[in-house]
Amino acid sequence: MKRGFLRRRASRPAAAALAAVLLAAGCGTDAERHELADVVRAGPVDDLGLRTGKPYDGTKIRLLICCNTAAQFLAMQDRTGTEFTKRTGIEVEWANIPYESFLQKIVAESALGTGTYDLVAWTDAFGASVRLGVQPLDGVMERAGMTLEDYPPPFREAATAGDPGTTYGLPVRGYAYSLYYRQDVYEKFGFEPPETWNEYLGQLDELKESSPRHPIAGQYGRGSGQNLFTWLSMLWSNGGELFDEDGNVAFTSPQGVQATEKYIEMIRKGYSPPASANWTETEATQSMEQGHADTVLTWTWQYDDFTNPEKVKPEVAENIRAAQLPGWEGKERASYGMTWLMGVLRSSEKQGAAWEYLKWVSNAKTERAIALDKSKPEQATGITVHTSNMLDPEVNEVNGGIPKLQYEALRTGRVIPTSINWPQIQDTIEVAINKMAHGADVRSELRSAAARIKKIEETGG
Amino acid sequence: MVTATAERSAASGAAPAGRPPGSGAGRGRRMRRAAQPYLHLAPALAAVLLTTVYPLVSALVTSFRHWRLNESTAPGGFVGLEQYQRAFQDDTFFNSVMVTLWFTFVSVVLSVGIGLAMALVLNRRGPLTGLTKALLILPFAVAPALKGFSWRFMMNPDHGVYDKMIDAVFPFAADVNWLGEPFWAQMVLVLTEVWGWAPLIALMLLGGLASVPGEVNEAARVDGCSAWQRFRYVTFPLLRPLLLIVVFLKAVFSLKLFDQVVTITGGGPGRATETLNYYAYTQGFTFLDIGYASAVSWILVVALGVLATGYLIAMNRQEAK
Numbered sequence: 001m002k003r004g005f006l007r008r009r010a011s012r013p014a015a016a017a018l019a020a021v022l023l024a025a026g027c028g029t030d031a032e033r034h035e036l037a038d039v040v041r042a043g044p045v046d047d048l049g050l051r052t053g054k055p056y057d058g059t060k061i062r063l064l065i066c067c068n069t070a071a072q073f074l075a076m077q078d079r080t081g082t083e084f085t086k087r088t089g090i091e092v093e094w095a096n097i098p099y100e101s102f103l104q105k106i107v108a109e110s111a112l113g114t115g116t117y118d119l120v121a122w123t124d125a126f127g128a129s130v131r132l133g134v135q136p137l138d139g140v141m142e143r144a145g146m147t148l149e150d151y152p153p154p155f156r157e158a159a160t161a162g163d164p165g166t167t168y169g170l171p172v173r174g175y176a177y178s179l180y181y182r183q184d185v186y187e188k189f190g191f192e193p194p195e196t197w198n199e200y201l202g203q204l205d206e207l208k209e210s211s212p213r214h215p216i217a218g219q220y221g222r223g224s225g226q227n228l229f230t231w232l233s234m235l236w237s238n239g240g241e242l243f244d245e246d247g248n249v250a251f252t253s254p255q256g257v258q259a260t261e262k263y264i265e266m267i268r269k270g271y272s273p274p275a276s277a278n279w280t281e282t283e284a285t286q287s288m289e290q291g292h293a294d295t296v297l298t299w300t301w302q303y304d305d306f307t308n309p310e311k312v313k314p315e316v317a318e319n320i321r322a323a324q325l326p327g328w329e330g331k332e333r334a335s336y337g338m339t340w341l342m343g344v345l346r347s348s349e350k351q352g353a354a355w356e357y358l359k360w361v362s363n364a365k366t367e368r369a370i371a372l373d374k375s376k377p378e379q380a381t382g383i384t385v386h387t388s389n390m391l392d393p394e395v396n397e398v399n400g401g402i403p404k405l406q407y408e409a410l411r412t413g414r415v416i417p418t419s420i421n422w423p424q425i426q427d428t429i430e431v432a433i434n435k436m437a438h439g440a441d442v443r444s445e446l447r448s449a450a451a452r453i454k455k456i457e458e459t460g461g
Numbered sequence: 462m463v464t465a466t467a468e469r470s471a472a473s474g475a476a477p478a479g480r481p482p483g484s485g486a487g488r489g490r491r492m493r494r495a496a497q498p499y500l501h502l503a504p505a506l507a508a509v510l511l512t513t514v515y516p517l518v519s520a521l522v523t524s525f526r527h528w529r530l531n532e533s534t535a536p537g538g539f540v541g542l543e544q545y546q547r548a549f550q551d552d553t554f555f556n557s558v559m560v561t562l563w564f565t566f567v568s569v570v571l572s573v574g575i576g577l578a579m580a581l582v583l584n585r586r587g588p589l590t591g592l593t594k595a596l597l598i599l600p601f602a603v604a605p606a607l608k609g610f611s612w613r614f615m616m617n618p619d620h621g622v623y624d625k626m627i628d629a630v631f632p633f634a635a636d637v638n639w640l641g642e643p644f645w646a647q648m649v650l651v652l653t654e655v656w657g658w659a660p661l662i663a664l665m666l667l668g669g670l671a672s673v674p675g676e677v678n679e680a681a682r683v684d685g686c687s688a689w690q691r692f693r694y695v696t697f698p699l700l701r702p703l704l705l706i707v708v709f710l711k712a713v714f715s716l717k718l719f720d721q722v723v724t725i726t727g728g729g730p731g732r733a734t735e736t737l738n739y740y741a742y743t744q745g746f747t748f749l750d751i752g753y754a755s756a757v758s759w760i761l762v763v764a765l766g767v768l769a770t771g772y773l774i775a776m777n778r779q780e781a782k
C-alpha cells in the first residue's frame with residue numbers, strides 16, 4: 001500500500017520531467033537575421049581599407065579555422081597581433097580545429113549558430129553547407145569598393161558557395177594540384193616534366209626498373225576525400241565531368257573510365273607502393289619528404305614543406321621541383337584548384353569587427369608582404385590567391401616560381417560543384433576509388449558509385 | 462527541545478503526543494519524510510536527466526523528424542518511421558551491422574579466451590607475478606585515439622615496426638598489406654582491442670580465481686584429476702557466472718567500437734571496417750543528416766540495451782549467489 005503511494009508520488013515528478021524533456025527535445029528555432037551592411041559602421045578608411053579611428057577598439061573576435069601549422073596561416077596569425085590589432089584595436093583568437101574534424105565542425109557551427117565564433121573559414125566544396133550560416137558580403141564589398149576581379153576563375157566561383165551572383169566568402173588561401181619531382185632523379189634519367197599522363201606513366205615505368213625509391217607516392221586511402229584530388233584533375237582534363245548539365249552523374253563516360261583506369265594503373269602496375277592503397281595525403285607526402293619517392297602529386301602549398309630543411313631530408317629540400325599536372329594528348333589541362341574562403345557568421349554579435357578582419361586578412365597587400373617575408377622558415381610561403389601576386393616577379397623570385405605555376409594551373413583550373421549532398425557524394429567516390437586500388441573492377445565500381453550517387457541526389461541520403 | 466518520544470514518533474511516522482493523527486502538521490512531516498530520499502537523489506538524477514535521458518529522448522524525437530543540418534538550422538517535419546525504414550533498406554547500413562557483429566564475436570572470443578589463459582598462468586605464484594599483474598592494466602589505460610594512431614603507424618608496410626617484426630618472424634607475410642586488405646584490416650582492429658582488453662579481463666578473472674576454494678582443487682588433485690580436468694570440472698564451473706558478466710561487458714564495448722576505426726582504418730578498405738557506431742557518426746557529423754543518424758543511433762541503443770539488460774541480470778544472479 002505504502003509502496004503504491006510512493007510509486008504514485010514518484011511517478012508525478014518523473015512524468016513532469018519526461019514531459020519537459022520531450023518538450024525541450026522537440027523544440028528548435030531559427031536565429032534572427034540581420035544584413036551585414038546594416039551592422040557595419042561606415043566611415044573613413046586607411047590604405048588597407050580598414051576603418052580609421054579604431055571604432056572597434058577592445059573588441060575580441062574568434063575565428064574558426066583549421067591547420068594553423070600551415071606556413072601561410074602561421075604567418076597570418078603572427079601578423080594579426082603585430083599589424084591588424086595594432087591598427088584596429090581588435091583582438092583575434094584563432095580557434096584551430098584539426099582537418100579531420102574541421103569540416104564537420106564548421107558546418108555544424110554555421111548551421112547551429114552558437115555565437116561562439118565570429119568568422120569561419122571553409123574549403124570550397126563545403127560552401128553550400130556553410131552558406132546557411134554566413135552573411136552575404138556583396139553589400140559591404142560594394143560599399144568598400146571591393147571586387148573579386150583579382151582572383152582566378154575557380155576561386156571566384158568558390159566565393160559564391162553555389163549561389164551564383166552572391167558572395168559569401170573571400171579567398172584567403174588557395175592552391176592547385178601539381179606534380180613534384182626530384183630534379184636529381186629526372187636529370188639522371190634524362191626526363192623533362194611530362195606533358196601528358198601517358199608520358200608520365202612511361203617515366204614511372206622506367207623509374208620502377210631502376211630507381212631504389214617508389215616512382216610515385218600515391219594516395220588511394222579513405223580520408224576526407226583526399227584520394228579524389230588526382231582523379232578529379234585527370235577526369236576534368238580528359239573532358240570528363242562529375243555531372244552533366246542536367247545534373248546527371250557523368251563520370252561513367254568513356255573519358256571518365258579512361259581517366260580512372262589510368263589513375264588506378266599507377267598502383268596496379270606497382271609505380272605507387274601497395275601500401276598506398278591505404279595512404280592519405282599525409283603518408284604520401286611524408287614518403288616524399290623522407291626520400292622514399294621520386295615523384296608525388298599534391299598541392300602547390302606543399303612546396304613550403306618540401307623546401308623546409310627542418311622538415312625534409314636535405315637531398316629532398318635541395319632537389320624538389322614542381323610542375324603543372326600532366327594532361328591528355330590534344331586536350332587542355334585542368335587542375336583541381338582548392339580554395340579556403342573566410343566569411344562572417346550570421347550568429348556573431350561582433351560582425352563589424354569581423355568584417356574589418358576579413359578585409360585585412362584577404363587583402364592583396366597583406367598576402368604579398370607574407371609571400372615576400374622569408375625571415376621565419378616555418379612561416380615562409382609562396383601561396384597566393386590574388387592574380388596580381390601570382391604574377392608579381394618579386395614574389396615569384398623568392399618563391400621558386402610557384403605563384404606563376406599556380407596561376408597557370410588555375411587559369412584553366414576547376415573547383416568541385418557545390419552541392420549540399422557533396423559529403424555523401426565524396427564518400428561514395430572515395431570508397432569506390434579505394435576499392436579499385438584494392439583490385440575491384442574499375443567499370444563496375446564506377447557504375448555502382450554512379451547508381452548510389454543518383455539515389456543520393458534523388459532522396460538526399 | 463525534542464523529546465526522545467517525539468523523535469521516535471517522527472521516526473515511525475506517527476503523530477506526536479497531544480496532536481491528533483492526520484492533522485496538518487503530521488501530514489506535512491510525513492510528506493517531507495517521503496520526499497527526503499528523492500531530495501537526496503535529486504542532484505544525481507538531475508545530472509543523469511541532463512546528460513543521458515535528455516540526449517536519448519531528444520535523439521528519439523529527432524529520429525522521427527527530417528533534419529539535415531546543411532538544409533535547416535531547426536528540425537523539420539515528422540516523417541514517422543521513414544528513417545528507420547531507410548536504414549533497413551540501405552546496404553551500407555547492413556554492411557556496418559555485419560562488420561560490427563563479426564568484430565564483436567571475434568574480439569569477445571579472443572579477449573576473453575586470452576584473458577582467461579593469462580589469468581590461469583598468473584594465478585600461480587612466481588617471483589614476478591605481482592609486477593606482471595600491475596603492468597597488466599597499462600594497455601587498457603592507453604587512450605583509444607593514441608592506441609589507434611600508434612597501431613596505424615606500426616602496421617604500415619613501408620616503415621611500421623610491427624610489420625617489420627612480423628616479416629622477420631613470418632617471412633611469408635612480408636607482402637601482406639595489413640591495413641589495405643579487408644580481412645587483415647578487420648583483424649588489426651581486433652588485435653588492438655584484444656591488446657587492450659585481454660589484460661584487463663585477466664585481472665578481473667584473477668579476482669574470480671582467488672575466490673575459488675583451494676580445498677576443492679586440492680580434493681580433485683587428491684582424487685587424481687589432471688590439470689585440464691581440474692580446470693574443466695572445478696575452476697571453469699565456478700568462474701562461469703563471472704565469465705558471463707565479462708562476456709556481456711566486452712560485447713557492449715565491442716558493439717560500440719569507434720575510436721580505432723577513425724584513427725586506424727577510416728572505415729576502409731572500401732567499407733570493410735565501417736562499424737555501426739562509425740556509420741551513425743558519418744551520417745550525423747559528415748553527412749549532417751541528423752534525423753537519420755538519430756534513427757541509426759537508436760537502433761544501436763536498443764541492441765546495447767538488450768545486452769546491458771543481460772549484463773544486469775547476470776550481475777544480479779552473481780550477487781544473489
